[in-house]
Amino acid sequence: MNTTLILKRSQRNVFVRNLLTFLLNRQALAVGLVFASDSLLFGSWVAHIPHIKERLQLSDSDLGMTLFAMPIGLIVMNPLTGWIIAKLGESRTCFWSAIALTLAICIPINAPNTVVMAGGLFLVGLCSALINVAMNTAATNVERSQNISIMSSCHGMWSLGGLLGSGIAGAVIALHVSPSAHMAVMAGLVLLVTFLLQPILSTIPSSSRTESGEKAGSSFVLPNMDLSLMILIGLAVAMGEGVALDWSAVYLRETLGASSQIAALGFGAFSLTMTSFRFVGDAILPKIGAKRWLQIGGLIGASGLLLAIALPYPPTALIGFALLGVGCSLGAPILYSASMRVAGIPPAAGLATFATFSFIGFLAGPPIIGFVAESFGLYYGLGLVAIMLLLSAGLSRIVKLF
Template sequence: MNSTISTQNLRGNLFVRNLLTFFTHPQARAVGLVFSSESILMASWGAHIPYVKQQLHLSDAQLGMTLFALPVGLLMMNPLTGWLVAKLGEARACLWSAVLLCLSILIPISATHPLVLCFGLFLLGLGAALINVAMNTCATNIERTEGIVIMSSCHGMWSLGGMVSAGLAGIAIAQHIPPFVHIATVAALVLLMTFLVQPILSGIPSSNLASEGDKAVSSFVRPNRDLMLMILIGLAIALGEGAAFDWSAVYLRETLGASSQIAPLGFACFSLTMTAGRFLGDAIIPKIGAKRWLQVGATIGTVGLLVAILIPHPPTALLGFALLGVGCSLGAPILYSASLRIPGIPPAAGLATFATFSFVGFLAGPPIIGFVAEAFGLALGLAFVAGVLLISALLARLVNLF
């Protein structure tokens, strides 16, 4: 009797109910795996950035310049994304973008010249642009047609993939597995998983069928006041994510003198807390309020980076990146959902416009940090990110989330 009551209470818990809905829904699970596949690849690459930097004898500024190749690829793909998704459908767009990511990620890890590195990262940007729009549209289509909320959990799967991948990368480095072998193995597994979920993804109603009259998924609009504020806040959050992704390992290894095994754990700690926050998000946001969380989260992220900077030891830096993960965890799910509800802007257009600018911030932010680091040191580069997050907390007071 008591066990029955406990089970009923557990299922009645909002957090548990949301997780059960997500993980027991085949299409939601499949889309979540697509989210995780991108972060698995990106985190595997991110863990080996110090290795590539050392192999090519790059300075911080030179590394920052080469990292710009990724957002360049993303920006060049964006005008074609709508046509490709419309022609292929969201499911096949997810498939072919994953194929491109899995093949192109083999180039930068084996680069023998900075130009080869730039070419590989450019191709990664092409694939990232396409999969980012396709998978978020798949999640939106499921929410619209099934009447369930999965966006936060899908982004949680992205974080979970990055966390697991960064941890496995640390083990691979500790076991002296050659970086190319590690990356190639991960790419092969992701490719296999992508093919396995294709039949399920193909059953998700397309955006054109789900909402007649909506503009194409990649339609862009001129941002109004509220969408512009969302974009600016999203850029700040994406900058924090990009700092953890591209620079946490470098900061721990080169600035704080952590071992090559410990350095990847910065992103792992960030991903751990971000993952927990996102899976808790559907229960947390109704209690705290989306607008208030944007303010609180940005402040927590700022504090986390300041801890990593002002107490410059590997253990406190890991704590700082963990706090940064908490602060950045719910920003993307909140803003992705809000971008669909802006009066006067078609949902697909609002989503595509916000997603594009947000991902540009994620990709272009790290190179900017590299330039600041070259001139003033990496600690000040991270302090720049902390300042931007603090500004976003102030902007969050002004935005309407509808």
């Protein structure tokens, strides 16, 4: 059965049609697999954070300070991303940054002390910043060249990678497999996928210049009011993702007393709902509206965290993290696309600037939560993110997206 016939038979179901458009397009799927590979590594790593914390005998504040090395790497790299992508092109940047990330992620899991762990996380931050901008730009190039919508599905692939990563990590923890061996296998798998994808990625048109003549390498501008509001909303959404990534397992294991296997499912519950909603996002956003969803999503995400705090038991906490996944699911796809359409700001510069601040929230949020947890308790750390999500819902009423 050919692709055209499959798509014709799915015309009655807009959700299936959009998903098939993504899955049956080689370029779109290849970019999506880059998103998934990136998150697979992160999902695998975060499940072992409680193990690293215990092995190195770190307090909450010590862990928070060490984790802060990753956003520092991001801050250092982000101003350079536009220049690097302009020199190498999006596909080659995705390729080399993915390879570098697989090597860097193996350092913190094997670190003998916090200095080596921080150095490894700094390198992870450098690589993450570069692949983040490159793969989002590549997704935009596919959308423009083929007149399709795939951004939400690509971010869905990122969530799927995290879901698989945390699920596999939970299994290997239950089987008492060494965290070092597990991460080595995951890194090797991503390396293999990266090499297999490169021939397809190289066929994606490069945005050497936009319609306005702006060079794709232009990056980072002083945000105007519209972009500033997007950044503030994006920071809240990114902190919601970050708290699920780095602190869900710790909260379930140390605060609520769950087993290691159950604790590893915290990020899995978050990723499951986030993945589901992102794969239908390209279909539902035109019906609901991007601004309306940002408002609803902020309220749902905050409700999930408040549930995990108010009813501090492993089952209710898992439901809370699942609701957080729903609330945060479409924030990134909406805002990444909107940042390239801000009036008066070149598209590539808008994307790079938003990506910088958004990823800072994603990576810097967990260390900040660590400092709050050390002083007041992890309940208050989660509560801080809930308040930010509520504020983002309010800001979403006034932001101008397109």
